[in-house]
Amino acid sequence: MxxxxxxxxxxxxxxxxxxxxxxxxxxxxxxxxxxxxxxxxxxxxxxxxxxxxxxxxxxxxxxxxxxxxxxxxxxTSATEDDLADILLMRLEVEKLALTRAMVQGGVDWEASVVASHHQMMRAEDQVREDPNDVSALEWDEACRTHMLSLIAACNSPRLIDMAGRFYDQSRRFRLARLREGRIAFEARRTRHETLKTAIMDRDTQRALALLEEDIRADLRG
Known part of the structure; x- marks a missing residue:
């Protein structure tokens, strides 16, 4: 043993x-x-x-x-090829995990998704009002927490761990976009509200499409 x-x-x-x-x-x-x-x-x-x-x-x-x-x-290097590879892996891993979570998640999972979404929106309001390193880090952490809440019900600790690692590898790219003012926050807010609704409605196809759109928008615009 x-x-x-x-x-x-x-x-x-x-x-x-x-x-x-x-x-x-x-x-x-x-x-x-x-x-x-x-x-x-x-x-x-x-x-x-x-x-x-x-x-x-x-x-x-x-x-x-x-x-x-x-x-x-x-x-680690941060080339265009690195970004493309990280984007590929985030899409594959997070979509697989969300698919499983949509099947297996219960009411408690839905509640955690709603709560983490609210926290992310609060952090987003703060970074838009006062964009500094502290608010940027809090926003990015809230986004990571929300991503993990979306897939928490997939019942695969290894899949969740992998999603966290690839998210961490993507942070340099999305934070650079934030510093450069290239995050379209209004579109992002609308997308996440629609994603939350799709999850509550258990519309897997719609949720996966919105998740992919969001990952691509955060990293490439």
Missing amino acids: LFSRRPTEDDTVVAMLASAIRRDISFGTLRPDEKLKIEALRQRYGGSNHSMRETLRMLVSEGMVEATNQRGFRV
Whole structure:
């Protein structure tokens, strides 16, 4: 019989370091293809050599960082081809997960979708009123939470985990569009209201079409 180990203090440090570095990659503070040196990262974010190396290995598994042939690390590239591939994977994974959730989700799932949609709209109002890094991050986190609520009833932890990872890899692109003023918020609000209605009506075909439209609009416009 297999047993999972208990989380350690080092696990907590690694999670905190990963969150900070993930955020800075998403906002472009750490640039695509930038080399990540352990000592420089420790001076910037804290932690030990061991915890920082474990952090980078975690981010490699998420696709945010790449290990180089010289046993070093660098920020994953962010080319047009990368965007196209991430878009492909988000569409495939999220549509599959939503299809399953539409079949298996109950009233509690519907309630969580409505609640996360409301929170996302509140965050959207805030970032439109005062667009800064804090409001942008809160908006992006609310969007991620809503995406996960849409697929929560798919009953596949691995599918949900995969959707979260590909969402994280897309963050740099959508946050860049936000900074450049290329998010059409009114159209986005209408799309999400219609998506919510389609989910409540259990209109799977309509919901999937709207989900695809939304992912494409967020990443490509």
